[in-house]
Amino acid sequence: MEFFFTQISGFWGALVHLASDPVTYPYLIGSVFLGIVFGALPGLTATLAVTILTGFFGNKFPLEQSLIALIGAYVGAIYGGSYPSILLNIPGTAASAATAMDGHPLAKQGRGGEALGMTTTASFIGTLIGTMFLLVFVWLLLMISKNIASPEKALLALFGILLSGTLMSKDVVIKGWISGLIGLAMAMVGLDPILSETRYVFGWSYLMSGFQVVPVLMGAFAVPQIMDGMRAAGSIGQKVDVGKIVPRVATVMKRFPTIARSGVIGTGIGALPGVGEDVAGWVSYGVGKTVCKDGKDFGKGSINGLLSAEAANNAAIGGALIPLLVLGIPGSPPAAALLGALKINNVIPGPTIDPQLILHVVAILVMASCTMAIMGLLTARVFINVLRIPQTIFLPVVMVLTTIGSFSVGGGINDLYLMLGVGFVAYAMNAMHYPIAPLVIGVILGPLFDETFRRSLLISDGDLSTFWTRPGAAILLCLNVALILSQLPIFKRAFGRLTGRGS
């Protein structure tokens, strides 16, 4: 209990420091606003919002202000996706796809304002739940992570890539793994981290330092979005009227159990490496459908269905930051972009991370969620009007933003070549149903895997048993093996027969 109060006291200090600094507010209000606009515009995603801002804020501002801008945009964009989901039945982001299931039927019943108000409240409470878990669990995990050595790190990095590949695949799981392997292969380019041996540079000196994270992020997330989104958009949309938005306190209290349950589920799913807010939303929606009394009404305009999805996807933000800060393994694609920003600021997440930075992140999350709630409840009509802009108007602007952002990070014109090359490959992969998140996570975790895997063998004189004689490594190895085996048809059939569900 004393530990808990120490954390609360540290967090309170960081929050007061942040709240009393007037510089905080322009960054916070601007970034949350921009995030909500990005989320609200179908075709722009939370990952894209954080990625583009990484190009602008990554290494040009003090770290604290960069983090305010990036986390503010992250929180705003995950929430902003609910606007088109509810009003147009078009999920603004993948994270808000489950929101559309009940949000749009509610809007069609003339309850759009109520749906938006409840969504805003659920997102706010969900973010706070995720933040609370982040505050408590990050320290517990940090204590454990002090015992993590190279074998565990290597297996954890591999697990992150494999898990992301497995859970993000919309088609056969092998495509997710191939995507992760492509990312790992890209991370092999340049000087190797132990012996400085050159690998796959093909005489291009730019590649000696390997693939830079920001152009890869921009290429993987922005370029395919632009290429896919430039389709006939029709005329500029009509104005939408939704009525009263601010919900009644009694209604919120009545729905609090659903919001709390979804918040906890969202945090747990978000904490899984590489698994994003969209999975959190769907899992929570599925659980809600099973446990709620009105589960049979899910999909027909149920407020509980709406809250199950929306509280979870925002709570996943706090969850996604837990493995990011403790282990340097992003819990979601936007968190991968955040990791890119930390890296170009020379901040290495992991056991040696500055504890003050974690408290700052938590304080920023709380302030960002408050800003999001105030904006969502009081200025929702501004964001509703944003929905009228067709994507063929704003996507060309995004391309210009992406170009200048990627150029200014440091690598100049070569970064742009890399960005477009990765973008074309990512578009082709998208078209063939390969998930992109595992590729990016592979690029980010590849150097960590390469270095720690070889260092483990170096320390043990080439003895492979180092990966199963240490308890932590043995558990992680089992998880990796189990994850792979669970996806193989022969094991799936055997498991089905064992549980009596097989044919």
Added chain:
Amino acid sequence: MEDKTALRARDFWTSLILIAVSAFFLWRTTDIPLFGTVTAGVSAAWYNSAALVPYGVFGMMLICSLGLLAISIKDGGAERALHGAGVGWERSEVIRMGCIAVILFFYIFALVPRVDFILASALLISTLIYGFHDGHTGRMKLAATVFAAAGLYALVMHFPSSEWAKPHDDDWVTLALWAGFTIFTLVRHSDEQAVRIAPVMAILVPLILVLAMAFGFRQNVPNRSGLIFKQIEYHYYVTLKPLWAK
């Protein structure tokens, strides 16, 4: 719902490409010493070689690609891919993608390094909005042709990087093409709101961005010696800055 067999036909070709890529990189990895190397005074055994992880990664990629090939053959993708039914891409979609790819290619590889960023981006915004807003393939082709003309001129006339920063006929060509294209679209489609908005956005967005990056964030911007940016920079330092410096 997308045709599963068409997807598997694409998987068939992709898996063959992936197998070739994996095999190529496995072969390239043989250039990296695996046994008993000495690099920068450090001796390395096999377990510390820089080739170890790449062998594993490309080996696994080869196995996964073979797995994907097996899945595509089992689900009928190979049969469809080899018997002329195609991979399920529509002609209009291929044209749309081709036009966007051409515009993005010339923007990044030809115009941004050589032409003033404001002009290059203005042409990009105008062509993309006009070409793709209403989904007509004729407009897409026209937009791509205009953009490719500007890009090809810059690429052919000023290919080496030593010529990127020189005074610029390619800037003038891009400006002329943008002006001509804008006048054409405004005359022919003045009733379309998107077409009327496009020139305003084409000028304001890159101008504001470049000014913010160069003079606000103090960051490098592409092609500082470009036609318009050079004038802005000159007047910022020579005309404007002395006013408040005094």
